[in-house]
Amino acid sequence: xxxxxxxxxxxNVAEGNPLTVKCTYSVSGNPYLFWYVQYPNRGLQFLLxxxxxxxxxxxxxxxxxxxxxxxxxxxxxxxxALVSDSALYFCAVRDRANQAGTALIFGKGTTLSVSS
Amino acid sequence: xxDIYQTPRYLVIGTGKKITLECSQTxxxxxxxxxxxxxxxxxxxxxxxxxxxxxxKGDLSSESTVSRIRTEHFPLTLExxxxxxxxxxxxxxxxxxxxxxxxxxxxxRLTVV
Numbered sequence: 001x002x003x004x005x006x007x008x009x010x011x012n013v014a015e016g017n018p019l020t021v022k023c024t025y026s027v028s029g030n031p032y033l034f035w036y037v038q039y040p041n042r043g044l045q046f047l048l049x050x051x052x053x054x055x056x057x058x059x060x061x062x063x064x065x066x067x068x069x070x071x072x073x074x075x076x077x078x079x080x081a082l083v084s085d086s087a088l089y090f091c092a093v094r095d096r097a098n099q100a101g102t103a104l105i106f107g108k109g110t111t112l113s114v115s116s
Numbered sequence: 117x118x119d120i121y122q123t124p125r126y127l128v129i130g131t132g133k134k135i136t137l138e139c140s141q142t143x144x145x146x147x148x149x150x151x152x153x154x155x156x157x158x159x160x161x162x163x164x165x166x167x168x169x170x171x172x173k174g175d176l177s178s179e180s181t182v183s184r185i186r187t188e189h190f191p192l193t194l195e196x197x198x199x200x201x202x203x204x205x206x207x208x209x210x211x212x213x214x215x216x217x218x219x220x221x222x223x224x225r226l227t228v229v
Contacts, residue, residue: 043221049217
């Protein structure tokens with residue numbers, strides 16, 4: 001069975017400091033991995049995805065994520081946080097071997113709060 | 117511009133009323149989904165469709181129903197709204213092959229009074 005875990009409900013960081021939002025996954029085969037961001041009263045916006053290739057994936061708004069197969073992790077990072085990065089972040093996974101019949105599985109979300 | 121649209125954005129309605137939440141996409145995606153989300157909380161899949169005339173229930177039991185008569189249109193209906201239906205409803209679509217993520221609509225925030 002597929003699953004994804006976001007172990008932190010909330011991450012607090014000061015503006016200008018680096019940020020990390022954690023995500024671990026479990027799939028039977030190789031994963032497709034995604035990060036989405038949600039601002040208040042809005043839908044989810046796509047940030048980045050890992051399909052194959054380079055383990056470091058760069059996405060929108062200066063975010064990046066590192067795929068680590070041995071640790072089954074896909075942590076979201078940014079070198080210097082902005083107050084405007086404050087939002088709810090979702091990690092999601094799909095099993096590449098079963099892509100035709102399964103929906104994307106989302107984590108519970110992590111609220112990022114960046115203070116000025 | 118290809119996109120996915122949800123209407124209305126906000127809806128306040130009385131108990132017992134029938135409502136339909138609209139979702140349309142212009143990307144030609146085969147797969148469409150409905151998620152229910154309480155404010156700031158996790159997403160719960162309530163319905164999905166892999167093509168015209170195909171609909172399935174998701175992981176979270178819901179009293180709502182859906183239809184997929186046209187590829188671009190995936191409306192969600194509540195026959196008799198109740199306060200427990202108060203939530204945000206998010207519609208999404210995706211291509212058939214798995215290396216693509218979802219495109220989400222802006223959501224409908226439903227309040228049943």
